[in-house]
Amino acid sequence: xxxxxxxxxxxxxxxxxxxxxxxxxxxxxxxxxxxxxxxxxxxxxxxxxxxxxxxxxxxxxxxxxxxxxxxxxxxxxxxxxxxxxxxxxxxxxxxxxxxxxxxxxxxxxxxxxxxxxxxxxxxxxxxxxxxxxxxxxxxxxxxxxxxxxxxxxxxxxxxxxxxxx
Amino acid sequence: xxxxxxxxxxxxxxxxxxxxxxxxxxxxxxxxxxxxxxxxxxxxxxxxxxxxxxxxxxxxxxxxxxxxxxxxxxxxxxxxxxxxxxxxxxxxxxxxxxxxxxxxxxxxxxxxxxxxxxxxxxxxxxxxxxxxxxxxxxxxxxxxxxxxxxxxxxxxxxxxxxxxx
Numbered sequence: 333x334x335x336x337x338x339x340x341x342x343x344x345x346x347x348x349x350x351x352x353x354x355x356x357x358x359x360x361x362x363x364x365x366x367x368x369x370x371x372x373x374x375x376x377x378x379x380x381x382x383x384x385x386x387x388x389x390x391x392x393x394x395x396x397x398x399x400x401x402x403x404x405x406x407x408x409x410x411x412x413x414x415x416x417x418x419x420x421x422x423x424x425x426x427x428x429x430x431x432x433x434x435x436x437x438x439x440x441x442x443x444x445x446x447x448x449x450x451x452x453x454x455x456x457x458x459x460x461x462x463x464x465x466x467x468x469x470x471x472x473x474x475x476x477x478x479x480x481x482x483x484x485x486x487x488x489x490x491x492x493x494x495x496x497x
Numbered sequence: 498x499x500x501x502x503x504x505x506x507x508x509x510x511x512x513x514x515x516x517x518x519x520x521x522x523x524x525x526x527x528x529x530x531x532x533x534x535x536x537x538x539x540x541x542x543x544x545x546x547x548x549x550x551x552x553x554x555x556x557x558x559x560x561x562x563x564x565x566x567x568x569x570x571x572x573x574x575x576x577x578x579x580x581x582x583x584x585x586x587x588x589x590x591x592x593x594x595x596x597x598x599x600x601x602x603x604x605x606x607x608x609x610x611x612x613x614x615x616x617x618x619x620x621x622x623x624x625x626x627x628x629x630x631x632x633x634x635x636x637x638x639x640x641x642x643x644x645x646x647x648x649x650x651x652x653x654x655x656x657x658x659x660x661x662x
Contacts, residue, residue, distance in 0.1 A: 395563070396580055397563075398561030413561075414582060435583075465610065467628065469513070
């Protein structure tokens with residue numbers, strides 16, 4: 333196990349609204365973490381659990397763009413798509429922000445509104461705060477029970493490795 | 498007052514999640530109501546209160562598209578933008594669906610996830626159900642208090658007139 337696995341990812345179910353909040357710190361500056369989220373050649377190297385192969389159909393991470401990708405694992409395919417409401421690069425004293433929609437096509441009428449914020453902690457470090465909002469607590473809790481946590485933990489370990497490379 | 502103003506628009510604050518639900522019936526088939534939501538030359542004729550002039554910057558109502566428009570009223574300008582997560586035409590036994598994001602640029606970090614569904618009631622009539630989801634009850638209640646209701650009531654009266662024309 334690499335030392336990167338010791339970094340804590342907080343995954344919290346909000347008590348008041350059907351939202352999941354994720355907080356994670358990275359040993360890389362915001363611009364580098366941002367690039368790993370918007371450049372599809374980088375995204376495919378870390379998004380999702382290790383067992384997954386990711387194929388991007390399109391990934392146009394700009395305000396008004398959209399994406400679709402397919403994860404393959406154990407012969408099964410899982411497709412995801414959404415649109416980018418807003419994509420804002422981090423700058424001096426300005427957090428990077430990505431607001432997007434997200435649908436797992438296995439539940440085609442389900443849709444989450446996701447917000448990612450990248451804050452500069454100084455010293456070449458970044459705090460990522462992600463939220464995922466859905467319209468019912470039942471759907472939120474099903475999302476948490478679906479293996480989402482494994483994908484997030486392993487994905488961020490892979491992102492640590494990519495950022496260190 | 499025209500007879501169209503007697504049609505009831507229900508605007509309901511959900512008790513459990515920070516969502517507003519709107520229900521309204523129209524004397525036109527789903528395909529026609531759908532077209533009035535996706536064709537910008539029709540949208541500008543009804544969206545918003547009567548006192549408003551609407552200018553479309555772009556309005557690409559397809560899955561993965563985006564929009565931006567400006568309402569002008571009393572010399573003030575109010576801009577709105579978002580992305581289209583999914584746009585699905587109504588068909589035989591299939592509801593029309595538009596899922597989009599929505600930001601009023603006066604509150605640039607606020608964003609709503611909106612879902613519109615158009616169901617065929619038979620006899621050339623349609624039931625519209627719209628939901629607007631945000632991430633806090635305070636923001637949802639501020640949205641309801643902002644004059645949203647006037648815009649919706651008058652907008653749907655204008656849409657009645659457009660559909661009848």
